[in-house]
Amino acid sequence: MEQFDLQEFVDKVHALLESKNYRELKVVLNDEMPQDIALLLEELPDKVMPPVFRLLTKENAADVFVEMSTDSQEQLLSVFSDAELKSVFEEMFLDDVVDVIEEMPASVVKRIINQADAETRNQINQILQYKKDSAGTIMTVEYVSLKAHWTVRECFDRIRKIAVDRESIYTCYVTDEKRKLIGVVTVKDLLLNTYETLVRDIMEEDVIFCTTNDDKEQVALTMSKYDLYAMPVVDGENRVVGIITIDDVLDVIEEETTEDIAKMTAVTPTNEAYLEQSVWNTWKSRMPWLLILMISATFTGIVINAYESRLSALLFACVPMLMGTGGNAGSQSSVTIIRGLAVNDIEPRDTLKVVWKELRVSLLLALCLGVACFGKLMLIDGLLLGYPYTWDVCLVVSLALFGTVVLAKLVGCLMPILAKILKLDPAVVASPFITTIVDVLSLVIYCQIATHVLPAI
């Protein structure tokens, strides 16, 4: 696959700018894909960017604008004349217009809304009212609707007439006189039948649809599960108000996964790409979690202080290994389960299956790790490094490790499922929290075993 080389493109554009060869620049620029032109514009100095943007053809301008970062969009809007603004927004699909509006300050939003005609303005306001992360916010209002009494020929006439303005034309929805959804027919179905066939005879009446209020992640998972290229969105009265297309699904899934990964590693998710975030915002998304986790470590301190008189330095030296292995073992399980829950591979009704499996795996792991730990302490720490590890100390550490691993796995697999049952977000309870719990439990096990097995020191 030919990889797009951004650096080469940037260099070429800089050279053409320097030699003031704007005619050639216009050709070179418009020749690339909108996504790549947007990447280029982000790399140009603030002063040069708007004039280069103005070299884009009318159609490219809208496509490129949609792909740019919020900062750059705002910068462009601040220098656009009203005519330029109108021309860019007229070419955009309505869902993209709404995406831009949602990120802009009020004064800019006013300018955008003012240039739109009355119907568009109504539609924009409608979409803006849908609740956060709902299907309504990602749907496209431009779709093809057909009537059940039409022939295939009439359908093609209709599609030909409106296809230019439609993002997706291949899945068409059949609606009755009240705009209620009654069926779906694909262009493939239309092509495979004669011109005289009636839509009602070939349409599929069992349509999978969603409502404007449905959660966009669930819609994305459903479309992915059934390999749907498009899904109709209906309002409270079952009237079709838009469609969600598969490229939106890709965006939703990427966004939701990034959010899940952020939460699993104790970061508050944001919508901005990493490099676009301000230092302040990155700080804000990380600080609370580190603070909470630091303060919750008070408990491990309490355990150590409680047992300090009875634990030798040799035993203390094994604490990081013990807690580290416990943490790793726990997050192996928790993260696997969280991912399984996210892609619907695991559901709360599988709890018993999961626990039974984790129990067997953890016993196997704990046994192997315990034996390995005993060997490591005797050989590496004892013989090789010369620390005075006796067999009973090694046994205590290995037994504690055994208990820690089994416990860590059970806590690790149960917490995310419990969160799901309690309608909390499984990703939030992930590794760092589970690690804190496992840390405390493993220390208690360790100190208890040590004080019972070893003679008082």
Add this chain to the structure above:
Amino acid sequence: MEQFDLQEFVDKVHALLESKNYRELKVVLNDEMPQDIALLLEELPDKVMPPVFRLLTKENAADVFVEMSTDSQEQLLSVFSDAELKSVFEEMFLDDVVDVIEEMPASVVKRIINQADAETRNQINQILQYKKDSAGTIMTVEYVSLKAHWTVRECFDRIRKIAVDRESIYTCYVTDEKRKLIGVVTVKDLLLNTYETLVRDIMEEDVIFCTTNDDKEQVALTMSKYDLYAMPVVDGENRVVGIITIDDVLDVIEEETTEDIAKMTAVTPTNEAYLEQSVWNTWKSRMPWLLILMISATFTGIVINAYESRLSALLFACVPMLMGTGGNAGSQSSVTIIRGLAVNDIEPRDTLKVVWKELRVSLLLALCLGVACFGKLMLIDGLLLGYPYTWDVCLVVSLALFGTVVLAKLVGCLMPILAKILKLDPAVVASPFITTIVDVLSLVIYCQIATHVLPAI
């Protein structure tokens, strides 16, 4: 959105099986989506599953078979007659046949290959030769190819004739007499032009394509970036051999993300869903990492043993907090960067930007955490819990925490980028390894500060 209720479906089928109402069962069964029928079959007892499968219509049988787990597929194949096997595989797309073949034991593969006609057998063997994770392994060989000298009318005639057997017909590829790729035309383009228009006049010649050897993840990312619904795959001589469709992209992205998440949490990725994995396989995917990480913790032990005579129990009690916060701070950065690299938001040439940003964020975080830690030790541990923490001990811990957080963030952001530059997998170097490095470094900082600031104990 209407959610499919598996339990309800299973109960209904069980009831019909018990009352031996097979006619009604057949209707109920074939009425659901293939994906849901597959889920149902997985829930049925081993003895009942094959006879229920036989109630499926010919078309449904193939669609359901593709969606089932490898275990169930093998079970079905073992009871299928040759005629049944032939009928199911004839209805399947070739890429799905290859997917099944890749998971089956040799004897079963032989039966599948034997029932295929000579041409299909050749194509299967061809696809089986593509290297793992390459575009060739996920492409569909059924696509629509057109000729440049055809009119739109001829194109529609062609599409009508072959559409039934084609997974995706909306993006058509224009090839020359040597089957070389010369352009792309969509059904939308065809619909928007008159029947007499020539393909060469409306086709887009600048086609984004990939070769059979390209990495499937890169292909998926490119298709996602440019919102492509299909991408042609060419061989070494630039001849079109297949296409990749957007639903394959969804699968690849889900699979690769699950793999990345597994690696980040120190688990060897597998292709099987969690509940399908045997205990043995789960053990195998987790054991090596826990073992390596446990043994690498030897270093933290060495540090503690080296300083043990000079560190009081009070100082030891803060070690878990210090190491935990360091680990959390480090994985916040590393996981964010790994995800950024995976979705191409961050590239190696951004290294300086990333480091500069992490440095500023980490100084801010470290300052706040240091102050908070001082306060926590004095107030919670000192006043509230009554441990004898003096201000100089608190200062040592807070200073060590400051250094640990800054260091953890820098190691955390640099390691994944370094891995990427060295063409290693960034996800593999993630949290657990970085945590081990940070653990050792933070202990050294801590002990050094303590021995220099505090009077000998």
